[in-house]
Amino acid sequence: MADFHVVVDDGETGLVLTVLPGVGYTAEGPVLARPAAALRSDGWSVRTVVWDGRPDFDVARRVYADVLRDGVAAAPSAVHLVLAKSLGTLALPVAVELVLAGAWLTPLLTTGRTPEVRAAAAGLGASGVPALLAGGTADGLWDGALAAASGARVLEVDGGDHSLEIDGDPERTARALDDVTAAVVDLAGAARGE
Numbered sequence: 001m002a003d004f005h006v007v008v009d010d011g012e013t014g015l016v017l018t019v020l021p022g023v024g025y026t027a028e029g030p031v032l033a034r035p036a037a038a039l040r041s042d043g044w045s046v047r048t049v050v051w052d053g054r055p056d057f058d059v060a061r062r063v064y065a066d067v068l069r070d071g072v073a074a075a076p077s078a079v080h081l082v083l084a085k086s087l088g089t090l091a092l093p094v095a096v097e098l099v100l101a102g103a104w105l106t107p108l109l110t111t112g113r114t115p116e117v118r119a120a121a122a123g124l125g126a127s128g129v130p131a132l133l134a135g136g137t138a139d140g141l142w143d144g145a146l147a148a149a150s151g152a153r154v155l156e157v158d159g160g161d162h163s164l165e166i167d168g169d170p171e172r173t174a175r176a177l178d179d180v181t182a183a184v185v186d187l188a189g190a191a192r193g194e
Contacts, residue, residue, distance in 0.1 A: 002053035011045040016078045019048040020064050020088025031164050035184035064091035081191045093120040101130040101191035103184045106162050109143040125151010130190040136160020155183050
């Protein structure tokens with residue numbers, strides 16, 4: 001079983017960002033690190049899950065749900081925002097239940113192992129929770145049609161893979177990363193009621 005810890009970078013107590021990485025894509029990867037850094041510089045406290053090993057889906061579901069619930073319990077009057085990548089999107093149903101805004105990057109929409117993520121993503125518009133779904137057309141786990149029908153803000157990267165990178169095109173990859181960062185910053189503003 002994989003162990004984990006939560007690294008906390010304190011900012012304003014009323015603004016809490018929780019970063020939930022993928023199994024092979026840590027919070028140091030640019031698609032998570034850049035938006036987190038932007039929000040950190042805007043005063044957000046950042047809580048980041050760090051895995052010691054490779055978690056399986058069941059462990060990740062439990063851990064991510066507990067981390068979100070614990071974060072809300074520790075700061076119930078704060079504005080909370082989730083920044084999740086791939087495996088981190090297993091927390092989507094719990095975030096909806098807790099009415100937490102979230103940026104769901106490369107969500108697990110097509111695998112048979114995550115029907116709850118697909119169902120929660122499909123109902124994001126009806127939930128009233130500010131949300132972003134971001135994925136690439138070259139990612140087999142992305143479902144652009146479901147995302148478009150979800151009612152969430154959608155950022156689809158043409159040719160983007162599961163890391164939102166475009167093979168052989170570093171300039172387009174850099175622009176996609178800029179777009180993701182800007183979309184997450186916009187979502188943070190919406191979560192704050194701006």
